[in-house]
Amino acid sequence: MKPCSTRWRRRPRLSSLAAIAALAGGCVTGGTHNAVVEERDTLQRRVEQLERSTESLDAERVKLIDELEDLRIVQEKLDRDVRSLRETEAELSASLAARDAELDERSSEVEKLRDTYEGLVQDLEAEVASGEIEIEQLREGLRLNLTQDVLFSSGSAEVNASGRQVLSKVAQRVKEAPNAIVVRGHTDNVPISSSHFPTNWELAGARASRVVRLLEEGGVASERLSAVSHGRTLPRGSNATPEGRARNRRIEITLEPVDEFAAAERVHAAESEPATAP
Numbered sequence: 001m002k003p004c005s006t007r008w009r010r011r012p013r014l015s016s017l018a019a020i021a022a023l024a025g026g027c028v029t030g031g032t033h034n035a036v037v038e039e040r041d042t043l044q045r046r047v048e049q050l051e052r053s054t055e056s057l058d059a060e061r062v063k064l065i066d067e068l069e070d071l072r073i074v075q076e077k078l079d080r081d082v083r084s085l086r087e088t089e090a091e092l093s094a095s096l097a098a099r100d101a102e103l104d105e106r107s108s109e110v111e112k113l114r115d116t117y118e119g120l121v122q123d124l125e126a127e128v129a130s131g132e133i134e135i136e137q138l139r140e141g142l143r144l145n146l147t148q149d150v151l152f153s154s155g156s157a158e159v160n161a162s163g164r165q166v167l168s169k170v171a172q173r174v175k176e177a178p179n180a181i182v183v184r185g186h187t188d189n190v191p192i193s194s195s196h197f198p199t200n201w202e203l204a205g206a207r208a209s210r211v212v213r214l215l216e217e218g219g220v221a222s223e224r225l226s227a228v229s230h231g232r233t234l235p236r237g238s239n240a241t242p243e244g245r246a247r248n249r250r251i252e253i254t255l256e257p258v259d260e261f262a263a264a265e266r267v268h269a270a271e272s273e274p275a276t277a278p
Contacts, residue, residue: 157206171218205229
C-alpha cells in the first residue's frame with residue numbers, strides 16, 4: 001500500500017512544476033516580443049531619420065553643384081577679363097614705349113631747331129638787325145621772312161649776290177634739320193605783265209622756285225624742299241602804302257614737321273621719273 005501512496009503523491013508535484021515552467025516560458029516570450037518590437041520601431045525611426053538626412057544631403061549636394069557651376073562660370077569670366085587686361089596692358093605698354101620714343105625724337109628735333117634758330121640769328125645778325133630778315137620760332141618749326149630787297153630786284157626772279165650769300169648761310173644751317181622746308185613766294189597787289197611773268201602768280205612762283213634751287217645747291221636734300229606761290233593773296237601789310245607793299249613783297253622759308261606720306265610720294269615720283277636719253 002505505501003508504494004502506491006508514494007507514487008500518487010509525486011505526480012501532483014510534477015504537474016505543478018510543468019505548469020510553473022509553462023507559465024515562466026510564456027512570460028519570457030512576451031518580454032522578448034516587446035523588446036523586438038521596440039527595437040524594430042527604434043530602427044524604423046532611425047531609418048526614417050537617415051532617409052531625411054540623406055534627402056537633406058542630396059539637396060545640399062545639388063546646391064553645392066550649382067554653386068560650383070556658378071563659380072566655374074565666374075572663374076571663366078575672370079580668366080577672360082585677366083587675359084583682356086593683360087592684352088590691354090601689353091598694348092598700353094607698347095603705346096607708351098612708342099610715345100616715349102616719339103617724345104624723345106620730338107625733344108631731339110626741338111633741340112636741333114633751337115640750335116638752328118640760334119645759328120641763323122647769329123649768321124644773319126646784320127640782316128635781322130636791319131629788319132630785312134625776320135626769324136620766328138614756331139611751335140613745331142621755324143619761319144624766315146626775307147624781304148624782296150634782300151634777294152631780288154624789282155620784277156626779277158634772279159637772286160642777287162647778297163641774296164646768294166644769305167641763302168648759302170641759310171642752307172648751311174637748315175640742311176641738317178629734320179624738317180620739311182617750304183618756300184613761299186608773295187607779292188604786293190601791283191599788277192605785273194611781262195613776257196616772263198604774265199601775273200604776280202608766275203613771279204611769286206619763279207622766285208620761290210629759284211630760292212629752292214639755291215638751297216638745294218647749298219646741300220639741302222631735294223626731297224625736303226617744296227615751292228609755293230601765293231601771289232598777292234596773303235598780304236602782311238596794307239597795299240595802300242609803300243611801306244605795306246614792301247612788306248608784302250617777300251619770301252618765306254618755313255621749316256615744318258615732315259609729312260611722311262607726302263615725302264614718300266615725292267620719293268616715289270622721283271624714282272618713277274623716266275630716265276633722260278643721252
